[in-house]
Amino acid sequence: MKEIKTEQDAVGEELLQDLVNDYTTQKQQSLMQMRKGQISKEAFLAEAAGHIAVYYPSTEKEQRKLLEDFEQYIFGYSRLSALINDRTVSDIRVVSYDNIRIKRKGQRMAADIAFASPREYRQFIDYIATRNQVNISNLNAIQRFTDNESHPDFILRFTLSMPLVNTYSEPYLCIRKVPKVFPQMKELIEQEMMDRETAELLVKRFRQGSTLICGGNSSGKTTLLNALKETLPNDVAVLVAQQADELTTMFHPDMMFLHSLPGTGEQQVSYDLEHISIAGLTMDVDFFIIGEVKGAEALYLLNAAYTGQICAATIHAPSADRAPDKLVDYAMYASRYSRDELMKMMDCFQTLVFMEHFRVKEIFECKGWSPEKRELIYERIL
Numbered sequence: 001m002k003e004i005k006t007e008q009d010a011v012g013e014e015l016l017q018d019l020v021n022d023y024t025t026q027k028q029q030s031l032m033q034m035r036k037g038q039i040s041k042e043a044f045l046a047e048a049a050g051h052i053a054v055y056y057p058s059t060e061k062e063q064r065k066l067l068e069d070f071e072q073y074i075f076g077y078s079r080l081s082a083l084i085n086d087r088t089v090s091d092i093r094v095v096s097y098d099n100i101r102i103k104r105k106g107q108r109m110a111a112d113i114a115f116a117s118p119r120e121y122r123q124f125i126d127y128i129a130t131r132n133q134v135n136i137s138n139l140n141a142i143q144r145f146t147d148n149e150s151h152p153d154f155i156l157r158f159t160l161s162m163p164l165v166n167t168y169s170e171p172y173l174c175i176r177k178v179p180k181v182f183p184q185m186k187e188l189i190e191q192e193m194m195d196r197e198t199a200e201l202l203v204k205r206f207r208q209g210s211t212l213i214c215g216g217n218s219s220g221k222t223t224l225l226n227a228l229k230e231t232l233p234n235d236v237a238v239l240v241a242q243q244a245d246e247l248t249t250m251f252h253p254d255m256m257f258l259h260s261l262p263g264t265g266e267q268q269v270s271y272d273l274e275h276i277s278i279a280g281l282t283m284d285v286d287f288f289i290i291g292e293v294k295g296a297e298a299l300y301l302l303n304a305a306y307t308g309q310i311c312a313a314t315i316h317a318p319s320a321d322r323a324p325d326k327l328v329d330y331a332m333y334a335s336r337y338s339r340d341e342l343m344k345m346m347d348c349f350q351t352l353v354f355m356e357h358f359r360v361k362e363i364f365e366c367k368g369w370s371p372e373k374r375e376l377i378y379e380r381i382l
Contacts, residue, residue, distance in 0.1 A: 012062075012065065012066070012069065013116060013120075015056060015066055016066065016069045016070060016073060017119070017120050017123055018056075019048075019051075019052065019056065019066065019070050020070070020073060020074075020123055020124075020127055021123055022051065022055070023048075023074070023127075024123065024126045024127050024130050027051070028130055030044060030047060031044075031074075031130055031131065032130070032133070035131060035133065041075070044074075045067065045071060048067060048070055048071075049063075049067050052066055052067055052070075073127075074131075075150070076150075077128070077150070078124050078127075079113055079114070079115055079124075080092060080094075080100075080113075080175070082113070083100075083102060083111060083113070084151060084154065084156065084175070084177065085151075086104075087153070088104050088105055089102050089103065089104050089177065090103050090104075090106075090176070090177055090218075091103040091174070091175065091176055091177070091218075092111070092173075092174070092175040092177075093172075093173070093174050093175075094121070094171075094172065094173040094174075095172065096118075096121075096168070096170045097114060097115040097116075097117060097118045097120065097121035097170060098114040098115065099114070100113055100114060103218075106218070106357075106358070118169075118170060121170065121171070122170075122171070125160070125171045125173065128158070128160075129143075129160070131147075132145050132147055132158070134160075136160065136162055138162075138164050141161065141162040141164040141165045142159075142160070142161045142162070142165060143158075143159075143160045143161075144157075144158065144159050144160075144243075144244065145157075145158050145160075146158070146244050146245045146259070148180075148245050152180070153179065153180055153181065154177040154178060154179060154180060155177075155178040155179075155180060155245050155246065155248070156175055156176075156177060156178075157175070157176040157177075157178060157244045157245075157246065158173065158174070158175055159173075159174040159176075160172070160173050160174075176244075178222075178244075178245075178246045180248065181250065182223065182226045182227065182248070182250070183223065183227060184227050184230060185199045185202075185203065185227045185228070185230075185231060187227075188223070188224070188227055191358075192359070193220060193223075193224065193358055193359055193360060194359070194360040198360055198363070198382060201363070201381070201382070202224075202228060202351075202353070202360070202363070203228065203231045205350065205351045205363075205365075206228045206229075206231065206232075206312065206351070207231070207232065207233075207310075208310075208350070209310060209348075209349075209350035209351060210305040210310055210311040210312065210348055210349045210350060210351070211228070211311075211312045211313075211349065211350070211351040211352075211353065212312070212313055212314075212315060212323055212324070212327065212349045212351070212352050212353070213225055213312070213313070213314045213315075213353045213355060214314070214315050214316070214317040214320060214322075214323035214326075214352070214353070214354055214355070215314075215316070215317065215354055215355030215356055215361075216316065216317075216318060216356070217316070218358075219355040219356055219357065219358065220355045220357075220358040220359065220360075221292075221314040221355050222246050222247065222291065222292070222314060223358070224353070224355065224360070225247065225289070225291075225312060225313075225314055226246075226247055226248070228312070229247070229249070229252070229255070229287075229289060229312070230249065230250060230251055230252060232252060232287060234252065234253055234254065235254075236254065236286045236287050237254045237284065237285045237286045237287070238252065238254060238255040238256070238285060238286070238287045238288075238289065239255075239256050239257075239258070239283055239285040239287075239288055239289070240255060240256065240257045240258070240289045240290075240291065241258050241259075241260075241276040241277055241288075241289070241290050241291065241297070242257070242258075242259050242260070242290065242291030242292065243259065243260045243291065243292060243294065244259065244291070245257070245259055246291055247289065247291050256283070256285075258276045258279070259276075260275075260276060274295065274296045274297045274300065274334065276297070277290065277297040277300035277301060277304075278300055285309070286309070286310065287309070287310050287311070287312070288301070288304045288305075288309055288310070288311045288312075289311065289312045289313065290311075290312075290313040290314075291313075291314065292313070292314050292315065292316075293313050293314070293315045293327055293330055294330070295330055295333060296330065296331070296333040296334035297330075298327050298328075298330035298331040298333075299330075299331040299333075299334050299335050301313055301327075301331075302327070302331050302342065302345045302346070302348075303345075305345075305348040305349060306345045306348050311349075313327075315327055317354075319354065320352055320353075320354035320361075320362050320364055320378075321378070323352060323354070324343065324346045324349070324352070324376055327346065328342045328343055328346060340374060343369065343374075343375070343376060344369045346366070346369075346376055347366050347368050347369050347376060349366060350365060350366050351363065351364070351365060351366075352364040352365075352366065352378060360382070362380060362382060363380070363381050363382035364378040364379065364380050364381065365378065365379050365381050366378055367379055
């Protein structure tokens with residue numbers, strides 16, 4: 001049930017939005033300096049208090065309340081803060097200012113909260129763009145960015161599209177919450193992603209040869225890969241290349257993480273997964289991981305695995321038998337190899353795991369390439 005606002009609450013919210021607007025327009029530099037660590041949180045709030053005292057004349061109590069609300073807004077995520085703090089919520093979708101949807105324990109539903117107006121929602125969009133140093137001009141109407149600092153428990157992955165490319169006149173905002181403290185294999189057993197025997201099989205095969213984990217959206221691919229990589233011995237040097245900072249480590253002492261950097265209309269510097277993967281092949285690593293294969297980086301993953309380096313990756317696929325074809329399709333974007341040559345190289349991925357509804361559904365072992373049938377031979381072992 002939505003909270004009933006008093007007239008005083010409405011006035012307070014209007015003042016808060018005016019103050020936020022000040023800091024996303026003429027005082028944007030102060031906000032950016034604070035985000036970059038050039039000024040402390042305390043110094044930033046002291047400056048804000050001075051700004052309130054000059055430009056928002058009211059009682060001392062009202063000014064103090066405005067500063068408290070501003071602090072919560074700036075260091076949280078406004079009306080979305082409660083959803084971000086809620087551990088049962090994994091995804092937040094803002095369809096419009098008064099239509100916010102969530103995924104709670106795998107089920108989609110209404111959030112039962114809303115922004116007060118399109119103006120407040122648009123100010124919030126401007127604020128999070130400034131806060132995360134993202135340009136949302138017409139040249140950059142679709143943006144993906146990650147905030148791994150604001151929340152102690154979650155990495156926040158944002159996808160934002162602006163009205164320039166939307167059919168309707170409001171921005172679309174999607175937030176994926178990635179736990180910083182992610183479940184280990186023991187916990188995944190307790191959550192019934194797999195039984196103990198399956199977990200032991202996966203850990204053994206993960207250490208011995210390259211692994212491809214496939215499935216649909218929110219099927220548990222990344223969760224499983226995150227847990228499996230933590231089982232690698234400490235004397236194994238690991239490099240992780242990913243588009244968004246979803247894979248992290250809690251224990252391993254020798255893991256490096258690189259993420260892609262998309263170019264924009266104003267800034268043409270760009271590092272995609274292909275560039276990062278090429279660099280990874282020269283960094284003296286024992287185990288190479290790509291968080292999610294989506295393009296030409298597939299070729300460099302295949303090359304690494306084919307030359308004996310142990311690799312792992314996730315890929316979207318509707319079934320296990322479609323995953324190798326999908327990876328080869330991506331590899332052909334930047335390859336002079338024939339399809340058959342690339343499919344032969346796929347036999348270095350000795351383990352194929354198919355995920356569905358957050359469960360390990362199938363595991364296959366690759367038995368090699370059949371010249372007669374011109375296809376890979378897989379044997380189901382689970």
